[in-house]
Amino acid sequence: MATTKTQVPSIPAIPKNEREAEAFNNSIKEILEVRLGRRGDPKDRAVTLRELIDSGLAKELLDNPFDPNAGAGVTDFASSSTFVDGKLDDTNDLTAPPTPTGLAASAGTTKIILNWNFAQISNLAHTEVWRSSDNNLSNAVRHDTTEAFVWVDSVDPGDEFYYWIRHVTTAGIFSQFAGSVNATTVLIAGTKIAADAITETKIADDAITTPKILTNAVTSNSIASATITAGNIGANQLTSASGIFGTLDASEMSITNLNASNITTGTLDAGEISVINLSAGSITSGNMTADRITAGSLNVAGKAVTGSVGTVVASASVTDSQIPDDIGVHNYLTTYWASSPFHAFGTDYVHIPTDTSGNKTQVGWTTPNWTDSAGGSATKKFIVTGSLNATGQLVGDGRAENLTAIAVRQTTSATGYQSSTASDFILSTSIVRAAGDHVLGSVILTGVVDLLPNTTYYAWLFHGISDYGPTGSSNGGAGSAMITVQGLGI
Numbered sequence: 437m438a439t440t441k442t443q444v445p446s447i448p449a450i451p452k453n454e455r456e457a458e459a460f461n462n463s464i465k466e467i468l469e470v471r472l473g474r475r476g477d478p479k480d481r482a483v484t485l486r487e488l489i490d491s492g493l494a495k496e497l498l499d500n501p502f503d504p505n506a507g508a509g510v511t512d513f514a515s516s517s518t519f520v521d522g523k524l525d526d527t528n529d530l531t532a533p534p535t536p537t538g539l540a541a542s543a544g545t546t547k548i549i550l551n552w553n554f555a556q557i558s559n560l561a562h563t564e565v566w567r568s569s570d571n572n573l574s575n576a577v578r579h580d581t582t583e584a585f586v587w588v589d590s591v592d593p594g595d596e597f598y599y600w601i602r603h604v605t606t607a608g609i610f611s612q613f614a615g616s617v618n619a620t621t622v623l624i625a626g627t628k629i630a631a632d633a634i635t636e637t638k639i640a641d642d643a644i645t646t647p648k649i650l651t652n653a654v655t656s657n658s659i660a661s662a663t664i665t666a667g668n669i670g671a672n673q674l675t676s677a678s679g680i681f682g683t684l685d686a687s688e689m690s691i692t693n694l695n696a697s698n699i700t701t702g703t704l705d706a707g708e709i710s711v712i713n714l715s716a717g718s719i720t721s722g723n724m725t726a727d728r729i730t731a732g733s734l735n736v737a738g739k740a741v742t743g744s745v746g747t748v749v750a751s752a753s754v755t756d757s758q759i760p761d762d763i764g765v766h767n768y769l770t771t772y773w774a775s776s777p778f779h780a781f782g783t784d785y786v787h788i789p790t791d792t793s794g795n796k797t798q799v800g801w802t803t804p805n806w807t808d809s810a811g812g813s814a815t816k817k818f819i820v821t822g823s824l825n826a827t828g829q830l831v832g833d834g835r836a837e838n839l840t841a842i843a844v845r846q847t848t849s850a851t852g853y854q855s856s857t858a859s860d861f862i863l864s865t866s867i868v869r870a871a872g873d874h875v876l877g878s879v880i881l882t883g884v885v886d887l888l889p890n891t892t893y894y895a896w897l898f899h900g901i902s903d904y905g906p907t908g909s910s911n912g913g914a915g916s917a918m919i920t921v922q923g924l925g926i
């Protein structure tokens with residue numbers, strides 16, 4: 437009766453980047469664990485030649501070693517070796533192992549991956565990995581040893597290293613070096629900058645603009661005394677709650693624009709006010725009561741816009757149930773037109789498109805302070821749309837080289853997109869253009885998010901492109917970009 441077979445994955449292709457390296461390593465780990473008997477059905481465990489000889493099932497192999505990879509050449513299982521207590525002893529085999537073959541290197545963001553061909557050596561102890569910052573073996577140092585044929589080096593973004601490897605037998609005999617191969621990790625954005633790494637001496641004079649300052653970051657302790665003058669205070673920005681005042685003499689003041697919002701109830705005597713022209717737009721709901729209207733003096737017919745009054749309730753006041761709920765529809769829009777669009781030739785950066793003034797394609801907004809029917813806070817659905825007019829033409833070199841993405845996060849920081857934590861974002865979606873020679877065009881990304889009331893959010897639109905065509909052309913980037921946020925009221 438046949439036994440149930442453990443599903444063992446095939447060996448995947450050599451990884452080309454850090455993301456593929458993780459999947460590659462997991463597959464190799466699963467294969468090794470099955471063959472070592474640490475996972476799956478024990479019947480799938482690999483049996484070594486030594487176990488066959490020691491068990492008595494293959495004693496003839498002591499005198500007649502064979503090649504388990506038929507057709508690949510003879511494997512010398514017992515060359516210059518002896519047997520101690522019936523077991524193969526390789527410690528006295530002084531034969532130099534063959535030079536490693538198939539050495540290759542690939543890089544991700546913070547990882548460089550080396551791989552080489554599996555060595556058909558019975559007495560292989562390990563393989564040494566040597567590394568140098570330049571292509572000179574005399575400057576290299578032994579960085580690590582491994583018993584596998586895949587090795588991963590953890591480095592910083594933008595690092596370039598050269599590598600050599602050699603095999604070492606159980607008798608301590610070295611092979612010739614194989615190499616060199618080199619790889620460079622991808623440079624990334626400011627999320628990898630260490631805290632407190634940027635000091636005052638690293639910032640140029642007049643380099644920090646208003647968009648770079650976090651809201652509420654500048655406090656009174658950071659402002660020198662007597663430095664803020666009237667010319668630095670915007671209109672309608674200074675209220676009574678903003679300062680400590682003594683007695684104001686009317687003769688010392690020139691009033692050019694006094695509106696109702698500047699007058700606190702109870703501070704003006706009606707006998708001191710002469711009303712010349714009072715329009716309906718100047719009357720706030722709730723400030724004029726029914727006892728202020730003379731019977732028969734309010735002519736609704738012919739004075740109201742059709743549908744603006746609604747149902748008039750007789751012998752009862754208007755209740756909350758008769759007032760339609762705020763549907764919570766709100767639009768937030770930012771648009772940039774780049775007459776000199778950015779382009780990132782030959783890099784893997786993902787940029788936020790900017791206009792010629794340096795403004796990024798991003799939008800921040802604070803939702804209205806709505807409540808649910810029970811009086812508590814509840815989320816409402818919003819549609820976030822990002823659109824971009826990509827310009828230029830790609831060169832068909834086999835890579836997907838055009839990426840557009842949009843992300844939304846609950847934050848008060850315009851630079852909140854720098855977070856590397858995926859759970860910080862309530863929306864993250866992107867599209868990658870297929871490789872090949874073709875002219876770029878418009879891209880539209882959209883998503884539905886649930887937002888809280890009276891909460892600040894930011895949305896960012898990203899765009900990355902490399903290898904424009906034709907050769908030598910700089911005609912590429914983003915001709916226009918736009919973000920729209922629309923509340924659905926549900």
